[in-house]
Amino acid sequence: MKTHYLKIAPVFYEAVISGKKKFEIRVNDRNFLEGDHLILQEFEDGEYTGNEVEVLVTYIPDFPLPDDYVVMGIELMKEEAE
Template sequence: MSVTHHLKILPPYFKAVEDGRKNFEIRKNDRGFREGDSLCLHEWEDDVFTGRSVDVVITYVTDYMQKPGYVVLGTERKELDEMTEKSQ
């Protein structure tokens, strides 16, 4: 069963995910991230949410060469069609 994780993301990184230039996240693995889980990345600026978010799916998880307890999450943007289809 996949899980959706809601996470904060700073504006420069949010923009890179939104533009499709950034397809990974480096995160503390305090949530047990797994392939197939979703991330809802909420833009966070000046200690408040901006109201913007982007949804991605985790395609790969590795802790290779990371600080203890951290992982690299390979991600892929969820397409609007896919999100609309699932909400129906």
């Protein structure tokens, strides 16, 4: 298991926090794996806002995507969901 720190736009950050967005699509330049943790850090106008959320990568489908992209199923960590 690895922890990855990633930038996320406010519109997508809010969707993750609300539980509406349950996936991430990223370039797989970090060899993401099921069980990894993502720290999604809200990033707006070239700066971090200070808001972040931790999610668990629960599923990565095994089908090829163009340009080394990966789709990751995510869920909020329990303490984040409360």
